[in-house]
Amino acid sequence: MIDFGNFYQLIAKGPLSHWLNTLPAQLSAWQRESLHGKFKQWFNAVEALPELIPSQLDVQHSVTAALQPDLSNGQREGLEVRLRQLMPWRKGPYSLYGVNIDTEWRSDWKWERLTPHISALQGRLVLDVGCGSGYHLWRMVGAGAHLAVGIDPMQLFVCQFEAVRKLLGNDQRAHVLPLGIEQQPELAAFDTVFSMGVLYHRRSPLDHLWQLKNQLVSAGELVLETLVIEGDENAVLVPGERYAQMRNVYFIPSAPALVRWLEKCGFVDVRIVDHCVTTLEEQRRTSWMTTESLADFLDPNDHCKTCEGYPAPLRAVIVARNP
Numbered sequence: 001m002i003d004f005g006n007f008y009q010l011i012a013k014g015p016l017s018h019w020l021n022t023l024p025a026q027l028s029a030w031q032r033e034s035l036h037g038k039f040k041q042w043f044n045a046v047e048a049l050p051e052l053i054p055s056q057l058d059v060q061h062s063v064t065a066a067l068q069p070d071l072s073n074g075q076r077e078g079l080e081v082r083l084r085q086l087m088p089w090r091k092g093p094y095s096l097y098g099v100n101i102d103t104e105w106r107s108d109w110k111w112e113r114l115t116p117h118i119s120a121l122q123g124r125l126v127l128d129v130g131c132g133s134g135y136h137l138w139r140m141v142g143a144g145a146h147l148a149v150g151i152d153p154m155q156l157f158v159c160q161f162e163a164v165r166k167l168l169g170n171d172q173r174a175h176v177l178p179l180g181i182e183q184q185p186e187l188a189a190f191d192t193v194f195s196m197g198v199l200y201h202r203r204s205p206l207d208h209l210w211q212l213k214n215q216l217v218s219a220g221e222l223v224l225e226t227l228v229i230e231g232d233e234n235a236v237l238v239p240g241e242r243y244a245q246m247r248n249v250y251f252i253p254s255a256p257a258l259v260r261w262l263e264k265c266g267f268v269d270v271r272i273v274d275h276c277v278t279t280l281e282e283q284r285r286t287s288w289m290t291t292e293s294l295a296d297f298l299d300p301n302d303h304c305k306t307c308e309g310y311p312a313p314l315r316a317v318i319v320a321r322n323p
């Protein structure tokens with residue numbers, strides 16, 4: 001079972017202490033009642049990993065851990081076998097003692113696109129909503145965040161995070177909790193909140209923006225990254241049953257519409273800082289994620305369209321401030 005005790009201790013003093021009124025009961029109920037059928041198998045793969053303390057650790061430019069002297073070939077192969085038991089790996093890449101987890105997404109590219117535009121993370125308390133395997137949490141730590149907390153309801157991703165954490169010397173500067181944003185109390189405690197790749201999965205996107213706002217301190221910063229379409233402030237795509245083969249896509253606004261939504265929710269200083277078409281180099285099938293990926297979701301004759309005929313994935317990053 002995942003032990004959240006270290007996290008509780010970490011937040012017992014400081015701006016997140018009031019979370020302890022609800023969080024332990026919530027996570028105990030989760031451990032008792034909501035475990036995925038494969039959770040035990042995934043967690044056993046984490047338990048079977050060696051506890052390694054890297055002699056070189058880089059989370060500033062990548063997520064890379066190394067040992068001097070290196071692992072033997074046999075040890076490295078054993079590590080790779082265990083990590084492959086946690087496939088599919090979507091968000092990364094990670095380089096762990098010579099095992100290169102070549103994930104479906106180049107999450108480092110997204111990070112590079114947005115970091116020039118956000119407030120420095122040095123000393124900040126940050127929340128990453130929908131953090132996946134936690135790749136960006138480590139990069140937030142690398143950028144100086146005091147504590148990086150991620151939430152994600154997908155239990156495989158929580159186990160992937162725990163696997164990486166174990167291999168980074170049980171690093172306690174980042175934590176992932178198996179929760180959805182809708183389960184969060186209004187904490188009003190984080191200096192920066194990231195929501196990347198989540199908004200279009202929410203049935204009620206304005207409620208999502210309110211929920212993000214409720215996590216922020218006054219003057220805190222929201223970093224919102226999501227799928228957008230071209231168009232003016234009134235343009236919104238509500239796809240039919242699927243968008244790029246995904247069933248759970250509800251609203252894809254234009255970036256100007258998103259600015260208006262954010263302002264409607266009370267955010268100020270709203271800025272569109274990046275616009276970018278997702279390329280076949282950024283999202284692709286690899287030996288660590290062997291099922292369909294972007295190339296299979298696009299019209300084979302026209303990569304400007306999804307296979308359903310909608311505009312191909314275009315993403316924007318918007319930065320806004322809680323007044």
Ligand SMILES: C[S@@+](CC[C@H](N)C(=O)[O-])C[C@H]1O[C@@H](n2cnc3c(N)ncnc32)[C@H](O)[C@@H]1O
Pocket residue numbers: 091105107110129130131132133151152153154157179180181182195196197198201
């Ligand atoms: C497209 S991925 C984005 C991952 C990462 N933030 C990134 O930008 O690379 C969306 C993530 O949101 C998570 N998610 C889905 N519903 C959520 C919810 N209600 N609250 C928080 N996260 C959610 C998914 O499990 C998934 O890991």
